[in-house]
Amino acid sequence: MKRIAVMGLGKVGTLAAELLVDAGFEVTGFDAVPREARFETRVLDLSDEAGLTGALSDQDAVLSCLPFSLNQALAKAAHGAGIHYFDLTEDVPTTKAIIELSKTSKGLMAPQCGLAPGFVGIVGADLISRFDDCRLCKMRVGALPQHPTGLMGYSFNWSPEGVVNEYLNDCEVLEDGQLKSVSAMEWIEKITIGGIEFEAFTTSGGLGTMCETYLGRVPNMDYKTMRYPGHVDLMNFFFHELLMRDRRKEAGEILVNAKPPVAEDVVYVHVAAEGTKDGRLGREEFVRAYKPMEIAGERRTAIAWTTASSVVAVIEMVRDGNLPGQGFLKQEDIPLDRFFDTVGGERYASGGRI
The missing domain is CATH 3.40.50.720 (NAD(P)-binding Rossmann-like Domain)
Incomplete structure (x- = not known):
């Protein structure tokens, strides 16, 4: 090649x-x-x-x-x-x-x-392999502005078409050993990384093929997107109460116009697995906050690199x-x-x- x-x-x-x-x-x-x-x-x-x-x-x-x-x-x-x-x-x-x-x-x-799907799946599989018996694997990623403004706390540094797609399409999960399909922008939880609070919620596609691979081996697995608090309520209002879910292209145009890309972004990765090793219950984590860096003579955004x-x-x-x-x-x-x-x-x- x-x-x-x-x-x-x-x-x-x-x-x-x-x-x-x-x-x-x-x-x-x-x-x-x-x-x-x-x-x-x-x-x-x-x-x-x-x-x-x-x-x-x-x-x-x-x-x-x-x-x-x-x-x-x-x-x-x-x-x-x-x-x-x-x-x-x-x-x-x-x-x-x-x-x-x-x-x-x-x-x-x-x-x-x-990144997701992709890198987080590689990390998730590695954490799972460290246990004799793994009971759960949770993968979380947030591509965000470092200095959020407004109620939404977001900037569209990624493809608006891709973001709208993952916010609206159903999500595969493993729950209690069963392969299930759940709605996007649900299962909301709180996560804190380095003293900064986030909300995480289901979005489509981040697990790739992992649910099929680990069905029968890891009973609980899901992927969620991380955002600053308050974001998911606004997105549910925008897509579902205002019915913008039926006008995806226009929805993406509106959102990018309101929240254009920023140069100072950050990519948070939080992957965790729990299970037993030699009869002892434990938890393994991979947590990072990736920021822009200079590559090939230019400063690159975190989501790009x-x-x-x-x-x-x-x-x-x-x-x-x-x-x-x-x-x-x-x-x-x-x-x-x-x-x-x-x-x-x-x-x-x-x-x-x-």
């Missing part, structure tokens, strides 16, 4: 492409509009399936940094070309479609390689033979120590300590 196409050159896509160049890949970036970068770029209608097929004809792999709604078509094009496929999606139907493609793929199909570093670490591991080269890749099958040994993974390992 030498030549890789990166589809979508926003902040995350551009940074991922730059990190791939630094890792020794030959990168071609594709976007709907002209972009200048230190790697080759081309303009492409990313919704044109025939154009996607042609763009992948001379590539060994493709990384999608596109909105989740475009990923199924790109995955099909990668499958047809017989090349590796990676993406960052949190969309459950998209992942299920990719799982089906992986059954006949010549290359590796690896969706959900970002955590997402890009995670997927590039996985791509490096596949190239170097540390992960399978065919079929479907589950994030929970990625060894955390090997992940930390990569350049991108080392940023996660060394930074963010509370």
